[in-house]
Amino acid sequence: MTRPADAAINELKELLGPKGFSMARDVLDLHNHEARGKFDGKADLVLFPATTDEVAKAVAICAAHTIAIVPQGGNTGRCGGAVADQGQVLLNLKRMNKMIELDTRDFTATVEAGAILKTLQDAAAAYDLLFPLSLGAEGSCQIGGNLATNAGGLNVIRYGNTRDLVLGLEVVLPDGSIWNGLSKLRKDNSGYDLRHLFIGAEGTLGIITKASLKLFPQPKHVASAWVAVPSPEAALDLLALARRNSGDAIAAFELMSRFAHDTSVTHLANITRPLVSETDWHVLIELTSSRPHDDLNSVLVDLLSDAVDAGFASDATVAQSDAQRKNLWALREGIPEAQGFEGASIKHDVSVPVSKVPDLLARGITAAMDLIPGIRPCPFGHVGDGNIHFNFSQPVDMDKADYLARWEDLNRAIHDIVADLGGSISAEHGIGRLKRDELVHYASAEKMKLLRSIKGAIDPDNRLNPGKVV
Template sequence: MTRPHDAAILELKNLLGPKGWSMERDVLETHNREARGKFEGHADIILFPASTDEVAKAVAICAAHAIAIVPQGGNTGRCGGAVAGQDQVLLNLKRMNRITEIDARDFTATVEAGAILKTIQDAAEEHDLLFPLSLGAEGSCQIGGNLATNAGGLNVIRYGNARDLVLGLEVVLPDGSIWNGLSKLRKDNSGYDLRDLFIGAEGTLGIITKATLKLFPHPKHIATAWVAVPSPEAALDLLALARRTTGDAIAAFELMCGFAHDMSVTHLPNLTRPLASQTDWHVLIELTSSRPTDDLQSLLTDLLGDAMEGELARDATLAQSDAQRKNLWAIREGIPEAQGFEGGSIKHDVSVPVSKVPDLLTRGMAAARDLIPGIRPCPFGHVGDGNIHFNFTQPLDMDKADYLAHWENLNRVIHDIVAGLGGSISAEHGIGQLKRDELAHYASAEKLKLLRAVKAAIDPDNRLNPGKVV
């Protein structure tokens, strides 16, 4: 790739106007800084287009000058997928943030890619509807980035991943042309599903500029409980019991180890322990219903009574107010932040079949302790869909830098176990740069051949987000 020379930069500036670009140092430092701090970008210009037409023309200019372009949303990713290298142009979609339509009859929302996830949730709620994608960064992440990484989050067990929440897309292709697939159709078998090519592709095939999203009836009732369980096996049995007895009213089912729980309530302000008893494993259950006549509190109370009788739970508490519910969720969602108070953390975003989660935890924690004596496992996550954030905190007596030097070795240990259980090394965070070599190591030759063939067919000159995924 050649450096973005003066002629190209002048064309981009003239196209986008004074609000549509920046070469200021503080702006570039903000957008070149990856959220986790593991990767550093080097773009010397960032673009802020205000429309699909501007995105398309900017991409065409970059293509004409053989310049690579890296799309960026809210820059909340965890795998270095939105970081630009030297001589690459960064394109951020934050100015394209309109919600262009909420259709209460079709149960859809049409939005621009730069719309903040929380803004979309709030707009749907104003129409008594629900957009169920929910994750910790929802106050700052952009929907385009959510779709580009096929984000998961807290409600996958009920509503599916981001891919399951999309009906149509508008995408700018590597040559600057526009594919308009903004359909509201629920059924369309007219050829290959192009939409799914771009969801989860991390901007390597095209830049998502708009999306038509599925909406759902807004819940009228919510019931939330914190449960002490004797083991991950008991948690899975409790999940199965809950699905059978609640009519699949489960919106979330989260598993946390005792260490993760203790970190949150110790290090984060204004949090209270849900239970007086100590336990090695905790579950957060949430039921929702849009039917005004449902009594979810009674349903959840009965479920927990059955769980206690069947020795699937040792203790439990039901949230009796919105404040109590928010406290329970703050404990769960505060785990990543709380880990920072305990030193270095090596993190894995993996998934296995739900039935294999106990095997993953047992084997993974034992293998990590054999590799690094004194290591403190901190697994937590969306056990209802098999996605565990299998994190490990440094030993108390080890230097942080020495500990983090074990990152690749610990990755191999955990990812080998995941692969052996038929799982995935990336559940919801994507591949980016962080896991590109791991994907090449674990994916079959046939899969890699297909992935590379798709990339070569759509972006033969490797101009869109090069060096990511494949």
């Protein structure tokens, strides 16, 4: 397929003006580059609309010329969901970044889809409110991309996935028409809940242009601890104890293997080892409260004392300052970067019921080591919601290319276990292009029929993000 026809390009240029498009190679290279580097985008044109009306008219022009559009946010995705093939047009929403309204009585924020997640967090904080979605790319990812992938992140155990934070959407449909569902209603049972069709659809059904989102009271107190636990089973016992003893004030509960912990401590600058004692498993636990007089540190110390007495923990340290708390989070959030220093890695973003996490880890590690002797498991993640980033670093004495050639074999081994445990092969990163065939392999025939029927009904000509998800 060649680049879009000159007639279509000229119409789009006239519509969007000089700031609204680019065919410059350096700009295209930036937007064609996929975060994980696994896919190579080939778009010859990227659009930067400034309004919903411009998005709608651009989509209509592309539809008239039978050109496919790939919506793109901050381009931080992990599954190739925003990669365009040759002849397709990228539509990036970064110019649509306004904070439209922040309502302190409704506890809502209405924003354009190109708004940066961190900008929204900061805008809410200025009014002593919280937008709780938090993830490693929050300084560059856009709200539209978060919605399109139903992003998870660090606070799901307390506030839910992105889907749970959405009240209403505005969406440009494949023919260029606009669905205005930008409601702030907390209750609305008037027919199908259409917003949920577009959240997590990765731009295959419509282009999200605005969103009404839930806000919460800003936490007044935060208490964080690093805990040595003897096993994943003990981590779940600690989680249950913490939920009961804290009044369910847990905002985050992160599990890491020794290898993941040591890799971060070894390779990242300015990281201090939280505990002197050695352990195979670590937990980062954080409690928050918006009540002004809560003493969460005392709550955390008491429940950790109970955990040690019960054998759920062997050692722990509670952060006594914001600097110490930031050190704990830097260690945890730095694991993906640090793993890069250990050579090639094969990664899995999977989830199982919380109670099945120990089974997943035990069976997955055994299967991987049987398949590739010397492989180094590096599991970590949001055990409080059952989401494990089940990563594996290459054996020390194995060639990188030979190791990566086993990607599909290892995927199948881990995903088979996940499926057997009633889990998902994509917990929070989406399907995109990377996992499309895996979805077909593991989903039921009924589910795939429904997914294809929805896609066919809303985008019958397959013009929005073709080749992704379904």
